[in-house]
Amino acid sequence: xxxxxxxxxxxxxxxxxxxxxxxxxxxxxxxxxxxxxxxxxxxxxxxxxxxxxxxxxxxxxxxxxxxxxxxxxxxxxxxxxxxxxxxxxxxxxxxxxxxxxxxxxxxxxxxxxxxxxxxxxxxxxxxxxxxxxxxxxxxxxxxxxxxxxxxxxxxxxxxxxxxxxxxxxxxxxxxxxxxxxxxxxxxxxxxxxxxxxxxxxxxxxxxxxxxxxxxxxxxxxxxxxxxxxxxxxxxxxxxxxxxxxxxxxxxxxxxxxxxxxxxxxxxxxxxxxxxxxxxxxxxxxxxxxxxxxxxxxxxxxxxxxxxxxxxxxxxxxxxxxxxxxxxxxxxxxxxxxxxxxxxxxxxxxxxxxxxxxxxxxxxxxxxxxxxxxxxxxxxxxxxxxxxxxxxxxxxxxxxxxxxxxxxxxxxxxxxxxxxxxxxxxxxxxxxxxxxxxxxxxxxxxxxxxxxxxxxxxxxxxxxxxxxxxxxxxxxxxxxxxxxxxxxxxxxxxxxxxxxxxxxxxxxxxxxxxxxxxxxxxxxxxxxxxxxxxxxxxxxxxxxxxxxxxxxxxxxxxxxxxxxxxxxxxxxxxxxxxxxxxxxxxxxxxxxxxxxxxxxxxxxxxxxxxxxxxxxxxxxxxxxxxxxxxxxxxxxxxxxxxxxxxxxxxxxxxxxxxxxxxxxxxxxxxxxxxxxxxxxxxxxxxxxxxxxxxxxxxxxxxxxxxxxxxxxxxxxxxxxxxxxxxxxxxxxxxxxxxxxxxxxxxxxxxxxxxxxxxxxxxxxxxxxxxxxxxxxxxxxxxxxxxxxxxxxxxxxxxxxxxxxxxxxxxxxxxxxxxxxxxxxxx
Numbered sequence: 001x002x003x004x005x006x007x008x009x010x011x012x013x014x015x016x017x018x019x020x021x022x023x024x025x026x027x028x029x030x031x032x033x034x035x036x037x038x039x040x041x042x043x044x045x046x047x048x049x050x051x052x053x054x055x056x057x058x059x060x061x062x063x064x065x066x067x068x069x070x071x072x073x074x075x076x077x078x079x080x081x082x083x084x085x086x087x088x089x090x091x092x093x094x095x096x097x098x099x100x101x102x103x104x105x106x107x108x109x110x111x112x113x114x115x116x117x118x119x120x121x122x123x124x125x126x127x128x129x130x131x132x133x134x135x136x137x138x139x140x141x142x143x144x145x146x147x148x149x150x151x152x153x154x155x156x157x158x159x160x161x162x163x164x165x166x167x168x169x170x171x172x173x174x175x176x177x178x179x180x181x182x183x184x185x186x187x188x189x190x191x192x193x194x195x196x197x198x199x200x201x202x203x204x205x206x207x208x209x210x211x212x213x214x215x216x217x218x219x220x221x222x223x224x225x226x227x228x229x230x231x232x233x234x235x236x237x238x239x240x241x242x243x244x245x246x247x248x249x250x251x252x253x254x255x256x257x258x259x260x261x262x263x264x265x266x267x268x269x270x271x272x273x274x275x276x277x278x279x280x281x282x283x284x285x286x287x288x289x290x291x292x293x294x295x296x297x298x299x300x301x302x303x304x305x306x307x308x309x310x311x312x313x314x315x316x317x318x319x320x321x322x323x324x325x326x327x328x329x330x331x332x333x334x335x336x337x338x339x340x341x342x343x344x345x346x347x348x349x350x351x352x353x354x355x356x357x358x359x360x361x362x363x364x365x366x367x368x369x370x371x372x373x374x375x376x377x378x379x380x381x382x383x384x385x386x387x388x389x390x391x392x393x394x395x396x397x398x399x400x401x402x403x404x405x406x407x408x409x410x411x412x413x414x415x416x417x418x419x420x421x422x423x424x425x426x427x428x429x430x431x432x433x434x435x436x437x438x439x440x441x442x443x444x445x446x447x448x449x450x451x452x453x454x455x456x457x458x459x460x461x462x463x464x465x466x467x468x469x470x471x472x473x474x475x476x477x478x479x480x481x482x483x484x485x486x487x488x489x490x491x492x493x494x495x496x497x498x499x500x501x502x503x504x505x506x507x508x509x510x511x512x513x514x515x516x517x518x519x520x521x522x523x524x525x526x527x528x529x530x531x532x533x534x535x536x537x538x539x540x541x542x543x544x545x546x547x548x549x550x551x552x553x554x555x556x557x558x559x560x561x562x563x564x565x566x567x568x569x570x571x572x573x574x575x576x577x578x579x580x581x582x583x584x585x586x587x588x589x590x591x592x593x594x595x596x597x598x599x600x601x602x603x604x605x606x607x608x609x610x611x612x613x614x615x616x617x618x619x620x621x622x623x624x625x626x627x628x629x630x631x632x633x634x635x636x637x638x639x640x641x642x643x644x645x646x647x648x649x650x651x652x653x654x655x656x657x658x659x660x661x662x663x664x665x666x667x668x669x670x671x672x673x674x675x676x677x678x679x680x681x682x683x684x685x686x687x688x689x690x691x692x693x694x695x696x697x698x699x700x701x702x703x704x705x706x707x708x709x710x711x712x713x714x715x716x717x718x719x720x721x722x723x724x725x726x727x728x729x730x731x732x733x734x735x736x737x738x739x740x741x742x743x744x745x746x747x748x749x750x751x752x753x754x755x756x757x758x759x760x761x762x763x764x765x766x767x768x769x770x771x772x773x774x775x776x777x778x779x780x781x782x783x784x785x786x787x788x789x790x791x792x793x794x795x796x797x798x799x800x801x802x803x804x805x806x807x808x809x810x811x812x813x814x815x816x817x818x819x820x821x822x823x824x825x
Contacts, residue, residue, distance in 0.1 A: 026072055027777055028063045032295030035265035036060035036076050037094070042128070044069050049087065050094040053332035057294040127234060127261075129268050129286070129824065130779075132162050132729075134686045135625075135632045135679035141237040141257040143522065143532070144214065144246055145447060145458055150623055153532050153572035153584035155240035155636045157676050163688070164233065166727050166741065166768060168274065168785045168818050170282060170306070172210075172228045172236070176200060176256070177723050177745050179238045180674040181692035184810075202253030203240060203640055204670035204696030204717045209250060211257040215385070215403045215441055216247060216466060227379060227407075229343055231284045232302035232323040234261045240674065241617050241638060242590030245536040245570045248464065248516045252590040252615035252642050253670070260339070263298035263327040264288045269825055276818035280308040296329040310348075311814050313370040314493060317347035333391040341383035349375040352795075353417050353806045355488060360757060360800040360807070367793060367811045371425055371486060373494050377411035377432070395450060401443040409435040413477060413498045415484050420805030427484045429477025431500045438469040456524040460534075466514040476504040507547030515539040520570075528576040532586075539565040540593040540612075564612040566591040582623045590615035594646050594662075610664050615642040631679030639671040641699070647708065647715070647753060665708050667700035670717075687726040688743070694719060707754045716797045718748040718761065727768065742767040742789075752799040759796040762812065765789040778825035784817065791815040 028039050033055045041048045046069065060076045067075070073084065077094075085093040126136050135158075140146045142154040149156055157179045169175045176182045183201045199208045208219035210228060237257040243250050267289035274282040284304035291297035307318040323341045330336060351372055355363045387401040412431020419426045445462040477484070478501045486492065520534030541563050544556035572586035594610035621636035645668045649661040672693040680686050696714040703709075713719070727741030742765065749761040770783035791814055800807035 024067065024069060024072065026063050026067055028060075029267075030062045031060060031267070032265045032290055032293075033058040033060045033076070033080070034295060035267070035290070038125070038128075038266050040072060040076060042130070044072070045090070047091040048094060049091065052329075054082065054094065054096050056296070056329065056332060059293060126160075127264065129161075129264075129270065131160070132686075133630065133680070134160055134163055134688065135630060136160050136235065137629060139237045140214070140259075141211075141239040141243070141255065143520065144445060144460055144462070145522065147458075147522065149632070150576065150579075150582050150625060151530055151574060153530065153574035153586050155619065155621055155634060155638075155674065157238045157240070157634065157678075159236040159238075161233075161235055162686070163678075163725075164230065164235075165822075166686075166739075166770075167725070167766075168768075168783065168820060170230055170274070170818075172230065172256075172258075173200070175230075175236050176238070178678070178688050178690065178725065180676050180690035180723075181240065181672075181694060181721065182238060182254075182256075183718055183721055183747060200256060201717055202238070202251065202256075203638065204668070204694050204714055205251045205253035205642060205645075206716070207251040207253065207256075209255075211247065211255055212383075212403075213260060214247070214257060214443070215401065215405075216250070217405060217439065218437070218468060227343070227345060227381065228258060229304065229319070229321045229323075229341075231286075231304035231321055232260050232341070233258055235259045240636065241586075241619060241640065242568070242570075242588040242615055244538065244568045244590045244592070245518055245520065245534055245588070246462075248466065248514055248536070248538055249540065249592045250590070251592065252613075252617065252640055260323070261286070261288075261300055261302060261325075262337075263300040263325055265290050265295045265298060270822065272820055272822040274818055274820040276308075277816035278309045278311060280306075280818060282306040282308075291326075298327045298329075300325045300327075310350075311368050312350055312352075312811075313368055314372070314374045315348040315350050315370065316374075316376075317345070319343065319345045319347070334388070336386070336388040339383070339385040339387075341381065343379070343381035345379040345381070346376060347379070349377050349411065349414060351375075351417060352809050352811050354795065354798075354809050355420055356800045356805060356807050362757075362795070362798055362800075362807060362809065364795070365488065367795070367814075369488075369491065371417065371488055371491060372415045372427070373498065375411070375414040377409055377414075380406075380408045382406045396446070396448045399445045399447070401441070403439070403441045403443075405439045407437045412475070413500050415498070417806055418804070420488070423488050425486050425488050425806065427486065429484050429498055429500060431475045431477075433473050433475065435472045435474075436470070440467045441465065454526055458522040458524075460518075460520040460522075462519075463517040464514075465516075466512075468510075468512045468514070470508075470510045470512075472506075472508045474506045474508070475500045475502065476506070477501055478504070503549050505547075505549045505551070507545075507551065507553055509545040509547075509553050510542060511545075512540065512542040530574040530576070532572040532574075533570065535567055535569040537565070537567050538591050539563075542593070562593075562609050564591075564593040566612065566614070580625045583621070584623075585620045586618075588617045588619075590617070590642075594644065594664075610646055610662060611644045613642060613644045613646065615640060617641075627680065631677070631681060634674075634676040636674045637672070638674070639669070641667060641669045643667050645714075649707075663703050663708060665698055666702040667698070668696060668714055669699045670694060670696040670714075684729040684731045685726070686728075686741075687724075689724050691722040692720070694721075709754075712753075712755045713751050715753040715799070716750045718750050720746070720748040722746045725766075729772075737772040738769075739771070739783075740767075740769045747796075750796060757798050757800055757807070759798045759809075760794050762792055762794055762796065764792060778823055781822040781824075782820070783822070784819045786815065786817055788813060788815045 024043050037048050058080055063075055082094050087093050138146050138148055139156045139158050142152045142156040159175050159178050173184045181203050199206045210217050240254045242252040243255045270286040272284045286302050288300035291299055301324045303322040305320050309316045321343045325339045327337045383405045385403040389399045391397045410433050413429050415427040418428050443464040448459045450457050477499055516536055516538045518536040523531040543561040545553040546556055547553040568589040568591050570588045574582055574584035576582045592613040617640040619638040624633045645665040646662045647665050649663045672695050675691045677689040696717045698710055698712045701708050701710050723745040725743030727739055729739040730736055744765050746763050747761050750759050766787050768785045770781055772781040794812050795809040797810040
């Protein structure tokens with residue numbers, strides 16, 4: 001064995017003498033061999049390729065000092081029956097010895113190994129905590145098969161952990177500004193932590209649904225969104241366009257998939273302390289490593305605590321979060337993972353409003369003025385997930401996920417604006433005790449690789465079942481709904497009449513079952529042509545219940561249950577004439593049931609259920625990778641049409657059986673180009689550049705009220721958006737580790753539903769600077785970020801409420817600072 005190792009290393013010296021003979025400083029404890037090889041590769045810049053099962057259960061001795069690369073690897077493999085094989089000047093393959101371990105194996109066998117790449121400075125493992133890459137090579141959201149982005153005939157973008165670090169992202173909307181065609185929809189836009197009404201617009205269509213590692217998380221209410229915590233987020237993937245074939249009921253504009261951090265064999269610990277404007281104080285920790293000696297049991301724990309106030313009066317927030325994960329490598333072919341999350345958030349619900357004149361024009365007031373009360377709501381979020389995978393052989397594998405998620409909200413008494421006359425705003429008093437949203441999901445995927453003649457197939461067959469149970473216990477404050485008045489010019493807090501009336505209790509419950517089955521085939525032809533085709537059958541069954549002061553739920557009077565189903569196909573083709581260039585096209589259909597949404601019926605006591613939403617999209621695009629894949633460019637043009645678009649009927653209010661009424665717009669078309677550039681231009685110089693032009697207009701209207709007309713632009717969708725962000729870290733000399741950068745984001749003006757009110761666009765500038773240095777074996781980073789550097793103050797997403805004297809807006813956040821001190825070891 002040792003003769004083989006020495007011979008292999010001698011061959012490596014002949015191929016790349018300088019790379020092997022150069023000495024490196026190594027300080028590594030005794031640990032699982034997989035972790036040791038990973039650390040070795042990161043320190044030396046050599047790429048290692050090996051099978052996970054070949055190193056499972058093996059350990060390496062400690063190493064501390066200055067070694068040549070050859071001596072260091074010899075030391076780490078001491079006592080094992082592993083051979084080293086030279087693949088090229090920078091790559092070694094590690095394989096178990098065969099009948100003749102003293103011989104050096106031929107390089108051709110390495111090409112058949114499933115690559116587990118643990119790479120040094122040139123390219124990192126995507127999950128390495130020290131990975132500085134802006135452009136990641138793979139994404140699972142498009143195909144569920146972790147296909148390289150350059151071989152995926154869809155527009156998939158990834159926000160890496162380094163981008164999240166550089167921009168000090170603590171809210172999801174801050175991360176999504178790095179993706180073209182994505183913007184924040186109308187909702188709370190306060191600095192008191194994650195927005196309570198998280199809605200994001202992708203390709204013109206708003207959604208409050210997020211995904212966690214492919215698990216759909218519906219908001220359940222228009223008042224309270226997902227409140228995504230960022231402490232355990234590894235990266236964020238955005239799939240543009242319909243994703244119904246693999247993920248079921250989603251908006252056709254696309255999906256946002258949050259990828260969480262996974263356990264690692266290499267021990268890693270980090271603590272990050274952030275502080276900033278409006279009393280922001282945030283502490284987060286990250287710890288991972290092996291539980292036992294053979295690294296078959298791994299753990300990871302992420303936790304955070306955040307508290308802050310706001311530029312808005314009476315608005316505050318505190319948020320506690322913990323997410324433990326345990327991963328068990330049961331055998332060479334079977335792995336199981338148990339994940340948990342708990343989040344406790346206490347935050348103000350801030351309804352941002354301004355008065356309007358007789359022509360529905362807004363009258364500006366100081367933006368810090370709050371015309372509500374403190375409106376504190378307590379949200380508890382629970383998540384438990386168990387998934388296991390089994391590799392039958394090199395070609396076939398199965399994955400099963402069982403996930404449960406609950407969000408529980410309690411609030412009250414609080415205020416909601418109703419009517420403004422003169423300077424007096426009348427507000428209804430309400431309380432929520434509680435609102436719960438439960439989701440139980442089963443997801444099963446079978447993946448296989450096989451050939452038919454000259455065609456190589458990757459087949460995915462799967463199914464899922466989502467059972468959701470939403471419940472709200474809502475109580476109002478007295479007859480007349482005007483018990484709490486406030487002067488908009490001289491608000492006195494707390495306002496009078498903040499008392500709930502038990503006789504005005506309203507119960508609402510909705511139970512929905514979503515069943516889906518899907519099939520997808522990725523086919524690789526000759527001449528680097530890739531085909532993708534598949535379809536999904538979706539079945540949705542929903543029931544609604546209501547109750548009153550007696551606390552008894554009864555079946556809804558609308559004649560539900562409501563049942564919808566559909567088959568949605570997807571076909572795509574991609575040609576890769578060179579490794580650095582891909583061109584593609586796709587056609588996709590989408591399905592989304594309008595469960596729980598009703599339209600007003602003249603002369604009837606209640607409304608009627610809206611028809612399900614459908615959509616179709618054509619897309620053409622090109623992708624290119626430069627500088628060995630460190631910089632990626634994506635250009636796409638899409639044409640997306642959606643039918644039965646549901647829009648809130650502000651003229652009807654809650655006339656649909658004590659439920660909000662909606663308008664079925666008819667048909668909306670969204671089209672335009674999108675450009676995304678991200679990655680490393682030169683060593684240490686990273687950049688992001690995005691641009692999207694979205695022409696989103698009503699093409700057919702079924703609205704008889706005259707609000708929605710053919711040719712109208714869809715509300716709150718900017719026609720043009722763009723962003724640029726760049727950082728540079730000094731690589732050599734006494735200033736090594738100093739980083740500085742900044743960016744700008746631009747958003748065009750938007751209009752409301754009837755296109756009568758126009759909100760201004762905006763240009764926001766941000767800066768950052770940081771410095772990383774070593775203290776013993778630890779890496780310490782100090783950083784400062786400034787958002788809205790020019791202190792632009794404006795309001796957008798303005799929408800007057802008919803005949804009420806006021807309207808909803810989203811105020812800009814003023815200039816703010818956030819500093820941090822991060823220690824990793």
